[in-house]
Amino acid sequence: MIRVAWLVAGKDLRIEARSRVLLWQVVPFGAIALLLAGLALGPAHAGDSSAGPGLFYLVMLFVALLMITRSQVIEATPGTRASVATLGLDPAGVFVGKALALCVELWATGLVLLAGTVLVLHTALHGALVAVPSVLVTLAALSCAGTLYGAMTAGGDGATTLLPILCLPAFAPLLIAGERSFSAALGHGGLWEWWAIVLVALVAYGGLGILLYGVLEES
Amino acid sequence: MRSGPLVHLADAVVFANGFPLLSGVDLDLAPASLNVLTGANGAGKTSLLRLLAGLVPLTSGEGTVCGIDLRNGDRRQLRRRVGWLGHEGSFYADLSVEENLRFCARALQRPLTGIGEVLERVGLESRSGTTTKQLSAGQRRRLGLAWLLLRRAELWLLDEPYASLDDQGREFFDRLLAEVTAAGATVVVSAHDPLRSGALRPRTVHLAGGRVQGESR
Numbered sequence: 001m002i003r004v005a006w007l008v009a010g011k012d013l014r015i016e017a018r019s020r021v022l023l024w025q026v027v028p029f030g031a032i033a034l035l036l037a038g039l040a041l042g043p044a045h046a047g048d049s050s051a052g053p054g055l056f057y058l059v060m061l062f063v064a065l066l067m068i069t070r071s072q073v074i075e076a077t078p079g080t081r082a083s084v085a086t087l088g089l090d091p092a093g094v095f096v097g098k099a100l101a102l103c104v105e106l107w108a109t110g111l112v113l114l115a116g117t118v119l120v121l122h123t124a125l126h127g128a129l130v131a132v133p134s135v136l137v138t139l140a141a142l143s144c145a146g147t148l149y150g151a152m153t154a155g156g157d158g159a160t161t162l163l164p165i166l167c168l169p170a171f172a173p174l175l176i177a178g179e180r181s182f183s184a185a186l187g188h189g190g191l192w193e194w195w196a197i198v199l200v201a202l203v204a205y206g207g208l209g210i211l212l213y214g215v216l217e218e219s
Numbered sequence: 220m221r222s223g224p225l226v227h228l229a230d231a232v233v234f235a236n237g238f239p240l241l242s243g244v245d246l247d248l249a250p251a252s253l254n255v256l257t258g259a260n261g262a263g264k265t266s267l268l269r270l271l272a273g274l275v276p277l278t279s280g281e282g283t284v285c286g287i288d289l290r291n292g293d294r295r296q297l298r299r300r301v302g303w304l305g306h307e308g309s310f311y312a313d314l315s316v317e318e319n320l321r322f323c324a325r326a327l328q329r330p331l332t333g334i335g336e337v338l339e340r341v342g343l344e345s346r347s348g349t350t351t352k353q354l355s356a357g358q359r360r361r362l363g364l365a366w367l368l369l370r371r372a373e374l375w376l377l378d379e380p381y382a383s384l385d386d387q388g389r390e391f392f393d394r395l396l397a398e399v400t401a402a403g404a405t406v407v408v409s410a411h412d413p414l415r416s417g418a419l420r421p422r423t424v425h426l427a428g429g430r431v432q433g434e435s436r
Contacts, residue, residue: 004326007322007325007326011311011314011322014314014318015311015313015314018313018314018350019313074311074313077312080305080309080310080311082269082272082274082303082305082309083303083304083305083309083310083363083366085272085274085298085303086272086273086274086298086299086301086302086303087298087299087323087326087327088295088296088298088299089326
């Protein structure tokens, strides 16, 4: 499984590096969305850092949906899907590899946007730094859930519109827990209970993906 | 060498989304043989190839491919023993020619040293660093052949491989298919019309309405 995971993750990341969709499309989209969120708050709320975590995760939700779709589009050509299927790769390894690649991409985007919240939304730098570990774990859990739901909708009619509808109920607890742990890092409330929720979600979605990805591929 | 047929289908039926793709196919394919499936659009050529590749389940009837029972055998094991070349392209468009082959070799745990040899054999050695989406249709088809050569599959399944190939490309394809068949692989090609090549003497199976309607040689 580990061998296949490295193989698939390396392939997805190489394709992303070659196509530069993340660099030239997704990151600018996220930055603009964050800027617009800051403008929507207005000058009266400048320096009010309490809105930062929520807006950060709202933008990350949009970015994650784009990246999940992109992750599945790579495999979407019918000929590619068929010929890769005939390689007989271990589906658990494919899931871990795709989730890993998506995670790396979300981490890269997340760190850029986290810096954006400090610059645009005036979130405290120290708080943002303290929040980094919880952001990374939350995005890892989003990657696992997103890869699972991406496989569920891949190749179906209206996959791009169906994906957000299916994902939102699964993402909502993660986004809330992520936002709460980010707020806690800024000094608003306890930190560890929200960390626990995100970690449990990461293990649960990772385990479900390893167990179910093969079934979803076959269907 | 296998003594019985490599492919045996008896009254094979495949349904997808309530629609019959194959409605009772009887077919035996000998090892080391070249076979062409012909028929109009929707006759069931691609569906039959997909069944032989283990990509769709057998709904009813009997089927054995490479010794694996299609009803209750491990279809993932079967897939590792067949090679598929689709007419839409069978690789990652943003990876280079060599990167696609490296991915295939690593997935199958084959040595990477064979890549140079197969690239030379299909005439793509000067294109190894070219991104696949920059290749012409004929070059992409050659890359598909390199992918199959690297796999050393027992059963080659080629879906409309002659589409958009010029005469030179067709001749190259014919020559290679003759070589791999002589080397012991079984090849199944889908095509709208019987092969024009005089060099090959394939068995031609005509499909219509998801059934075998006749055959010729």
